[in-house]
Amino acid sequence: MTLVSSKSIFNKSIKTKASLGVAVLVTSLSFQAQATTFTLSNWVPPTHFVTTDILNVWAEQVQTATEGRVKIRMLPKPVGTPAQHWELARKGIVDITWGNFTYEPDRFKSIWFAEMPFNGEDVEASSVALWDTYETYLAGNPTYAGVKMLGVGSLGPGVINHGSKAIVSSEDIANQKIRMGGPIQKRLIEELGAVPIAAPATKAFELLAGQVLDGSLHTLESVVNFRLTDQLSHHTLIPGGFYDGTFFLVMNEGKWKRLSAADQATVMSVSGTVFSRLWGQTFQREIDQAYAQLREEGHQFSQPTEELMSKIGSVRQQMIQDWAAEHDSYGIEQPLEMLDYYRQRYTDLSK
Template sequence: MIAFTTRLFKGAVAATALLAASAQLSSAETLTMSSWVPPTHFVHTDFLVPLTEKIAEATEGRVTVMILPAPLASPPQHWELARTGVADITWGNFTYEPERFVSMWFAEFPNAGTNAEAQSRALWQTYEAYLADNAAFEGVKMLAVGMFGGGQLHHGKKTVTTPADVANQKFRMGGPIQEKLLTALGAVPVAAPATKAYEMLESGVVDGSLHTMESVVNFRLEDVLKHHTVFPKGFYDATFFVAMNGAKWDGLSDADKAAIEGVIGEELSAAWGRNFDAQNPAATGKLEAAGHTFAEATPELIAAVDAIQATMVADWVEAAKAAGVADPQAMLDFYNTTYTTLAGQ
């Protein structure tokens, strides 16, 4: 009788544990993530996948993230995918919607820096201090923001170091800041995504293209871009987001939201930057080993870019005020001071 009772008790304990496990499984939340880079890209392997793992670990498996096998829309539509809930989490480039994100233009101007981790941390702190309540960002929970450590000028056939070298040359570019910059320098901007750069360069449609160093390698442009002009503080930059649908975020339990808060925000933004800080020097080393030409922009070219930047900032201050930023200059000064401090640590 005692043995039977013991077996009955053990069976009841096992059944209770099974029911508890089943209840936890049924209450688990699976979030969908839409991404537009291939699964071999470092953003996928070194940033997005670790993010999914951190969320699952932080919530003890109660919240998991599934990266969809194919993007649900083109890259410029990924903010809307998150805002409207078509996908729970997305990432993308603020530059793809320049009119919506006028407030972010300041971080894409020349001289924004070349330390991507410091940039990304500084941009997160700036977002939290000045932009979190801006109407442009309504409808999402911002998980991270990031930058890529300074884009540079690349040419297929010659070394470009002076304003005269840039004049009348056709450069592929990807956004309005780059367009204004090239136009002011007397170059001919040609808008196209980076994925089109190879065929445009090979066919002679453009003479050069704007990229980070890692982008030259990751888009396999080594054979068509052999001359690289380096601006010590960056020729231009780009701003990125990782965002979650606001309603989906609100629907998570308080415990899970608190757990996820520990792996997003400034630390996730820093992780974004660290990946680019690893990729850019590695790409430079590969290009140097292949015999590519590297040259620093001359003081004359840097001065020309600085003058253009000053005009850009003045114009942006007025545009940002119209976009709901109370004191754009103070926000820019905050970013610059924060970046300088972080980069020096």
């Protein structure tokens, strides 16, 4: 029978605890080493609802879903202009960016179908329908190479806003100087007999104050958030929207591929449809709140005459035909089939 001294047992216990402590420390350090932080360039202010209620929320969801293995660090200021953000991600200058497809309309002509008149008034439905359409028809298109699409979203129904009168007929809008952005809006304004003035939404206040403009195209949310409520008091609500806008959230493809397959799947579990739904719900809330605020402040809301609606419809139909005829230039074999798919998805989602 071998006797083991209490001192020996004590020493072994100390060694065991020390070994366990080292193991825990190594495991902790290993976990920290595996955590990956991606940079995100954001071109709206930190107080803007896109920052606080969409991008920050999504970044937190990513970190939570991956148990801290993937983190998003928003840069203190944008790396480039809004129109440069697709390239910033594609070239890997920053890891993640978001932006407006309309800022590069020729490059993203394949997505024009989602910016036409009568796109829809349910922003959540249009955003998710756009994601489904991208996944089905555009994910393999060379235009979108070099990045991983993490989500898309819609702007919501565009409104004809005027500083002094209701725009309800073609006669009302004729010769009016209207701020617009992008080729679809430009053609609509021209075809309706108005004078298009190309300028970013951020310049609208200055141009309206200087009487360079008579009116400006915005969603109701933008009228409020760009502080144009004093300059634009008349709003023509076109059923289905006068136009729409489309947005992206993308990551550099090389950076995306560095993630494990498991983490890629986890990130996408809170991106894609989930992100597009978050985007649409947030924009819808902002539009609804803006409508209520403008109503309370005594703004005038008008509906277009049948004559104006018919003319907008005719312009829309011709634009769709012209867009479809150029399908070879943007690499879509059946553009009208894609459009029909998008419209059906919107209808199903908005029920």
